[in-house]
Amino acid sequence: MSAARIGVVDTMFSRADMGSLCVKTLKEYAPKPVEVLRRTVPGVKDLPVAAKKLLEEEKCEIVLALGMPGKEEIDKICAHEASQGIIHVQLLTNRHIIEVFVHEDEAKDGNDLAQLMKNRAEKHALNALDLLFNPASLIQRAGTGQRQGRENAVSLQLI
Amino acid sequence: MSAARIGVVDTMFSRADMGSLCVKTLKEYAPKPVEVLRRTVPGVKDLPVAAKKLLEEEKCEIVLALGMPGKEEIDKICAHEASQGIIHVQLLTNRHIIEVFVHEDEAKDGNDLAQLMKNRAEKHALNALDLLFNPASLIQRAGTGQRQGRENAVSLQLI
Amino acid sequence: MSAARIGVVDTMFSRADMGSLCVKTLKEYAPKPVEVLRRTVPGVKDLPVAAKKLLEEEKCEIVLALGMPGKEEIDKICAHEASQGIIHVQLLTNRHIIEVFVHEDEAKDGNDLAQLMKNRAEKHALNALDLLFNPASLIQRAGTGQRQGRENAVSLQLI
Amino acid sequence: MSAARIGVVDTMFSRADMGSLCVKTLKEYAPKPVEVLRRTVPGVKDLPVAAKKLLEEEKCEIVLALGMPGKEEIDKICAHEASQGIIHVQLLTNRHIIEVFVHEDEAKDGNDLAQLMKNRAEKHALNALDLLFNPASLIQRAGTGQRQGRENAVSLQLI
């Protein structure tokens, strides 16, 4: 049987190359052979159709969609439109797309931004592998306050 | 005839495990044999496609989609996008998905949050059972100010 | 030929039973025999799929979708999501759904709220009958500032 | 060959009858014989499906969708939902719908509102005729700051 195909699509707008990092992480940690396909588009609003093409035309089984929305109000709106489109693609294809967005204003400076982008991209690449190869492992972490890129939240017992 | 299938999907982002509680409640109170399928995804924006797969690929008749959106503005937007997707899935499948979202800032502290999550998850698990097995029972509670997780609202007469 | 089928769907969240009032009004004022089908769901976000099922599975020709969104910001967002879904259902079915939403904060107190709900539900039940049986009668009221539930607005001449 | 069919749909909520004005303008200025079909619905959220029915069931080639959203915040949201629906219908039918919305608070008083509604409705009726019978004429006005209902904006050279 052939290797599972995983798509990675990122943007030229982003201030750091999360795409290459995701490709590297996927290849390093995949429990089975994978083929990783990479695409780059201008900005986050171009991600939905690029992801759809990876799923439909390139037969990827899952896609990571990476973006770094800027600080302006208009950037927030673009990110919202992109997210709606990314959800829509998933419903049209019955496949998961892991959205990895780091908002520029989540970070206090350039260093912090780079750290956050690195951390979130790596963690979500691992999530994508788990969703694809070991979905039951996610159930074991259900409701545990997982945060990709920052410290996890405190988890609570429901008694 | 085989048991009705009910799907439960929740997130790793959530600070408490509403998924296990729902599974337990469904099994305990179902008036007929049910088979409960559980899935977990990273965050609320991953819920729509997971619910759709439970309905279409796993032949569930109804799904509970559980999430705990955080306090930040961006969390509110994610929840909104997830909700739009969840409604969209229902229209594509002609099946109900009961969205059980507890916003972290609805609660005044961790204890209150846990209480609210427990209460809302249990009440909506019962609602799902009613929608599936006894829909007429909901008509008897129409317009009665039902609130899942808090005290019911005062109901009014239309004369 | 069989009686026209009209659907009515409302919520348990609402603080008054607009559903029963609509059913009564439809039966009392229909110029021809009608069959009215009633459904109740937990909240406004459950209305779209319930309306779609009434149109597609129960062959209703028109549906009234009744809701009373609460005062909180989150309630406003739920109502917005529900409204988008209700429009979507109409486009998927080529049938009208008359949305009858009374926002809790439109009213100054419980009495006023009950009055508004009663008035709007009755007026829109009549609108639904007109759309179904006498659509030309609506053209005669075009641009006349009709308000369901409050006094009509002042209408203007375009010369 | 039969006359082109043009649809006009407006609302009872609007404070002036832009529908009749559009019908008159279309008939007066059409360069070829046209058949104009008129529909009226309660409010702007009922426009999308009414426009779709005119395009699909009545074989209209283009539709004018007329509305006058009120001053309240909820009216703005209704207009937004209606506009999203109107765009969706166009994508489902591959036909243009010219949305002619006059927001009540664009005008300083009733006279100004009536003037604005008249002007915008007439201008957009002419735009609809151009889109249908002479689309190249719009290219000649590209980037010229056309405003329907108010004075045009100052246009700029790109050198």
Next chain:
Amino acid sequence: MSAARIGVVDTMFSRADMGSLCVKTLKEYAPKPVEVLRRTVPGVKDLPVAAKKLLEEEKCEIVLALGMPGKEEIDKICAHEASQGIIHVQLLTNRHIIEVFVHEDEAKDGNDLAQLMKNRAEKHALNALDLLFNPASLIQRAGTGQRQGRENAVSLQLI
């Protein structure tokens, strides 16, 4: 084999003619013969269906959708609706549409606005050519903070 078809659609509302500039840039820089089809519509909300018709009826392989949303709140909402529609068209056609929107209030005066519109339209015309004829070249610029119309952002290393 016949020349690739590229669509350009712009608006009469815009205060400068980005459409002609795009047509000129595409013809000048295309590495292979291209056929450019031009359309103009009234405003940004008319762009989605016009782009869809260029893709489906005119067999364009990519479209540039140009608009200049005004300064008012309502203009922002129109731009948002247009953007959602443009993303939707891409998902329905599996083709890229490069949205080139310049918000009037991004610029400090008319000169600045003209400069910005020229720069962004030209840069995105080149992006469209790269997406069509040389998509791998975009990967080389992934995460480099590309800004069309203004200076690029500072890019960061992920170590």
